[in-house]
Amino acid sequence: MSSFTHLDESLQPQMVDVTEKVVTRRSATARALVQLTPEIMGQFDGRELQGKKGPVFHTAILAGIQAAKKTSDLIPLCHPLPLTKCSITIKPRENAEVEVTATTVTDAKTGVEMEALTAASIAALTLYDMCKALSKGIVIREIKLLEKTGGKSGNYKA
DSSP: OOOOOTTTTTSOOOOOOTTTOOOOOEEEEEEEEEEEOHHHHHHHHHSSBTTTTTEEEHHHHHHHHHHHHHHHHSTTTTOOEEEEEEEEEEEEOGGEEEEEEEEEEEESSSHHHHHHHHHHHHHHHHHHHHHHOOSSSOOOEEEEEEEEEEETOOOOEO
């Protein structure tokens, strides 16, 4: 059975030692689903939701990118990583649902899964913030890693 890598022999929290690892290209894609309401989606013009606070999707994308860059400030044992790419897409789906997808890339000694998950999460939370004046019934669900490449553990696809 594997052990938690963020605990030392005394079961105290630690940042994983990546000193001896090699720098490789790593990528990750994460997704969050946001259930809006038909009233909110009624504001959708085919490209963007326009709210009182401004363009909803564009603001959420920028928030997600900013969050990806700050992941190690938010999650205590994450290594700070030099991101070489962070892209976020927001796509409306059926029944007033919106899919937020975040992809992050780095050339580093450790992976970027947490950066992708953080980006998708914060973009989803920003959608909530931008739309909450219209409804408090927004639901953020199924935040998950879809895919990752690179590193010792190899590739993963959900």
